[in-house]
Amino acid sequence: MKSNRSRRVSNLFRTLLILLFVIIPSQWAFAQLTLSTSRTNLGTVIKQIQSQSKYQFFYNDKLSTVSVNALNVKDASLESVLSTLLKGTNISFKVEDNIIYLSEKNAPQASQQQVGQERTIKGQVIDTKGEPLIGVSILLKGTSHGTITDIDGNYSLKVNGANPILVFSYIGYKTLEVPAKESNINITLSDDTQVIDEVVVTALGIKREKKMLGYAVQEIKSEQLNKTGDPSVTSALQGKVAGLQMNSSGTGLGGSTKITIRGNSSLSDNNQPLWIVDGVPFSDNNNSDASYYGGVDRGGSAVDINPEDIESISVLKGPNAAALYGSRAGNGVILVTTKKGSKKDGFGVQYNGNFTWSQVAETLEMQDRYGQGHIVTQDDDKNPLSQFYATYDPKDSSSWGPVLDGSMQKAWNGDTYAYSKYGNKLEDYFNVGFAQNHNVAVSNVTEKSHFRASFGSSSNKGVFPNEKLNRINLDLNAGMEMNKYFSMDGKISLSRTKAEDRPYFGTYGAIAQLMGIPNNIRLDDLKQYSNASNAHVNWTGPTAGIRNPYYVLNQRHNSDERWRAFGYYGAKINFTDWLHLSAKYAFDYYRTRIQDTNAGDGINGESSMKDITDDSFDRSEDNFFESNAEFVLLGDKQLTENFRLGFSVGANFMYQKNESLNAGVRNMLDKGQWIFNAANMLNTAGESGFERATNSVFGSVQLAWKEYLSLDLTARNDWSSTLPQQNNSFFYPSANLSFVISDFVRSLDKPLPSWITFAKVRLSAAQVGKDTSPYQLYNTYAFKFEKGELIPSKSNVKMNDQLKPEIATSYEAGLDMKFLNNRLGFDFTYYPSRTKNQIMKVPAAAPWSGGKWVNAGLITNKGFEMMIYSTPIQTKDFSFDLNVNLAKNVSNVKELAEGVDYLYFNGDSNFPVNVGTRPGHKLGEIYAKTLYKRDDKGNILINKENGLPMTTTDANERLANPIGNIQPNLLMSVAPAFTYKGFTLSAMFDMKFGGDIISISEMNATGSGLAKRTMNRGENDNYMMVFPGVYEDGTPNTTKISASNYYGALIAEDFIYDASFIKLKELSLGYSFPKSMLKKTPIQSLNLSFVARNLAYLMKHTPGTSPEGGYDTTMFSQAIDFMAVPYTRTFGFSVNFSF
Secondary structure, three states, rough: HHHHHHHHHHHHHHHHHHHHHHOOOOOOOOOOEEEEEEEEEHHHHHHHHHHHHOEEEEEOOHHHHHHHHOOOEEEEEHHHHHHHHHHHOOEEEEEEEEEEEEEEEOOOOOOOHOOOOOEEEEEEEEOOOOOOOOOOEEEOOOOOOOOOOOOEEEEOOOOOOOEEEEEEEEEEHHHHHHEOOOOOOOOOEEEOOOOOOOOOOOHHOEEHHHHHHHOEEEEEHHHOOOOOOOOHHHHOOOOOOEEEEEEEOOOOOOOOEEEEEEOOOOOOOOOOOOOEEEEEEEHHHHHHHEOOOOOOOEEEEHHHHHHHHEEEEEEOHHHHHHHHHHHHHHHOOEEEEEEEEEOOOOOEEEEEEEEEEEOOOOOOOOOEEOOOEEEEEOOOOOEEEEEEEEEEOOOOOOOOOOOOOOOOEEEEOOOOOOOOOOOOHHHHOOOEEEEEEEEEEEEOOOOEEEEEEEEEEEEEEEEOOEEEEEEEEEEEEEEEEOOEEEEEEEEEEEEEEEEEOOOOOOOOOOOHOOOOOOOOOOOOHOOOOOOOOOOOOOOOOOOEEEEEHHHHHEEEEEEEEEEEEEEEEEEEOOOOOOOOEEEEEEEEEEEEEEEEEEEEOOOOOOOOOOOOOOOOOEEEEEEEEEEEEEEEEEEEOOOOOOOEEEEEEEEEEEEEEEEEEEEEOOEOOOOOOOOOOOOOOOEEEEEEEEEEEEEEEEEEEEEEEEOOEEEEEEEEEEEEEOOOOOEEEEEEEEEEEEEEEHHHHHHHHOOOOOEEEHHHEEEEEEEEEEEOOOOOOOOOOEEEEEEEEEEEEEEEOOOOOOOOOOEEEEEEEEEEEOOOOOEEEEEEEEEEEOOOOOOOEOOOOOOOOOEEEEEEEEEEEEEEEEEEEEEEOOOOOOEEEEEEEEEEEEEEOOOOOOOOOEEEEOOOOOOOEEEEEEOOOEEEEEEEEEEEEEOOOOOEOOOOOOOOEEEOOOOHHHHHHOOOEOOOOOOEEEEEEEEOOEEEEEEEEEEEEEEEEEEEEHHHHOOOEHHHHHOOOOOOOOOOOEEEEEEEOOOEEOOOEEHHHHHHOOOOHHEEOOOOOOEEEEEEEEEEOOOHHHOOOOEEEEEEEEEEEEEEEEOOOOOOOOOOOOOOOOHHHHEEEEOOOEEEEEEEEEEEEEE
């Protein structure tokens, strides 16, 4: 009875919320202000007025320091407050359309202004998008004589004197000085992304002045985020944030992306940051079953976010910034704020669209001189020949044949044609991809409410044949201020993301097959992959490892479809102008359905498809739900003229539930019709899932003195359901200090050097915990359904009911400086961090072959980040901006568990390497499973009898001699932007220096004689070569072996490459039509752009393949280049307009 009543109350409450959201008030009451201040400066009072009303102030920055008298009013009108406040000053005000313009009254002009004839300067001030700027301050340099622009951006100012200079300034834009040589001067102001009073979104979505923060937060605005119309928010973010490393898998559209902020801090690969969208924790679970032999990477669910809906992204870098988000934020937070409505009050419609084409940019470098065949080393009686030779054989599966001389030869299919090279198989197999993205947004903003609805459609056809990825987004958000005490807002975002025929990965996939096709084979001949007598026809075989790429393409089909709904509804109570209570209920739900069909391998001589018995059909469904109920009491009070106190106290209740179902059949009588199968039953079926909950309380205090000294203290306690009761409560604090040196010096009436605009130092310290995944405490029996039977199963990993949370302790010191009136600046951060009590698997005694979970180990991360921003050139019509991000991080493993000398990360055992770590060494070492034996001088030892190198698989040797490391030495990006009137040219260069990657793709192609390095095969010496090295007695090796044996003897260490690169990731050339051209049309703004992405690697070391590697989000795959879809370059155009 009680539950039914609570359900009815809940439903009634939700209904009322929905009704309230659709009501847009037709009128609003005049602002009534209650203020009590001592004698202070004008800027402080302006902030209090803005906090109690929807008015915005526009004024010259220097006016904020003007002293004003004490004020004590209650429920007074705005006009009376301003009149009282400004009485006795030289400042006047004007109110228009909720905008308050402050300007100095005309002062007596200096004597030099009396010289020369008086004249009037007129013009218009606009931004780079062609929008007029309201309230821009225009001053005659060296005087207090000036004016401001009106609602259309127009101004008029009388000047006289010799060589007058006008100074244009506006909050959020770069100040511009222009000689007043003409009577009409039109100005375009460019955004200043690093203004001193910049406001950024921080933990819990609270907006704070960046200059008062004691930790590093980097914010990316929407116009910076997606200049090239990238449909993926993760891809659009790459290279734009210092300290954020991103590894995108080469597995096709929407593939997995591994994101790390300030290095890896977990040995169990729990290193991904937390996504928060409008206060809603957003799950970015990756789904990949890609492996050495096969599988599909379905990527992460962050692809569900529509980049066109994003207003800004704040990246909270580490425990200091993210302490209030709890254990899930130990790896940092990506905080997404979506658009709430247009900046201009009233109704508006906006359209954004882009159309792009993609093509394969580069493929694995191959030799083009030799064709199918083998090297003959023995006569018919098996006697060794003194001179080897290469021969063509249409049945051979490798490319060790003779030179492609154009002679007529009988091919594998019975045709006779020239023995020549026929195209680039990898390039010819792929298509030109095409993508179109459309987004329409309707918004209405009034004094008391906001509403925005957007619809987005993204359609992508990949370069891989048949590959598609489509997404539909619907986003609704609304808010209303019911009165001065109560307001409500809410959001719901719906999406459907569907992919079809994602590339099948691994050695059984089409790309692996293409890499093995000899030069003399015509790709078009393989398109007929079956005939009357054979279900599967190939140029050789087919076998388990060698298949027709077109058969593979049609053998396997897959699809995945995800429906998602996330959002929140909330309410805010204003007890006073400085004390507020907010309550929010947030949810995230998605359902993913996956389908895989396999027509069977057809490698056993089956004459038709119906004879194949290893076909299969599998379906699965994954349902995920998360809810968060949050209550926060916020206060922000100017206690005295100099002292300001802010605080927050809150609680959060998080609940997650996941349910997975799967079923599969085999040997279907009618292929593709799963209900008709030979066994007349399910072959496999399963069900799994989990529930978890975390309850939290948290609080923070912000203490500010005179706007230049700020101390923030936070504390949080989590209770996690995934940890045992005795260890499930963990507390962690943080503290950070900010000291604005420049403001402090000015408060003492001491001048700074004219070239220094701003200087701040900051310090912070924090601790945060991380819990474990559900159900790691106790071993239990389960059941699985295989081949029609219910079979009991048990994990081979020993659980641990004494697990404790991982604890990360981080420190941070920073220096922020700006010079030459914000024309040049930098933010520098140095940080060390330690993560102890690592939740990790270590070897265990039988029967626990998979190891056991323990708390052990210590990882340290040390590094620095630096953001440099500059405007080297700025004139009336032209500006050049240059922004640079730099970051270096070193992750070291100080300790592992007792008795554990090394640790291998999870990864496919079929690869010839392991990735792991040792105590006292850098995390992410690459260990070859086989090494060359070497003498004391490092020379490779050669077996004198066969001329082949000697190798070892000794574990101690392998661990003592890693062949590489996945960690880069430096991450960097450079972003120049040029603006000339309405034209904008911008680019972004993404760079990585250091780190290693092993090209298994080239290793396989080398063994078959196709890799470019096999071009040198001793042709002038009868295809005989000498492996470099010495015999065990120290004499140089002189034994000749065939080229095929030479290259077949190469091992993993021969294919390790420096993973450094410089990539031109983004290029955009746009034009914003001026307002004057659009006056006679209903269009308010119009922008056309040419866009390009991933144009070229300007520097890299890998042999044609991408140096970024990976096939999922694990640290193991980060070291692997293996059968990846070739990287693509993208060109297109975008159009944006509003009315």
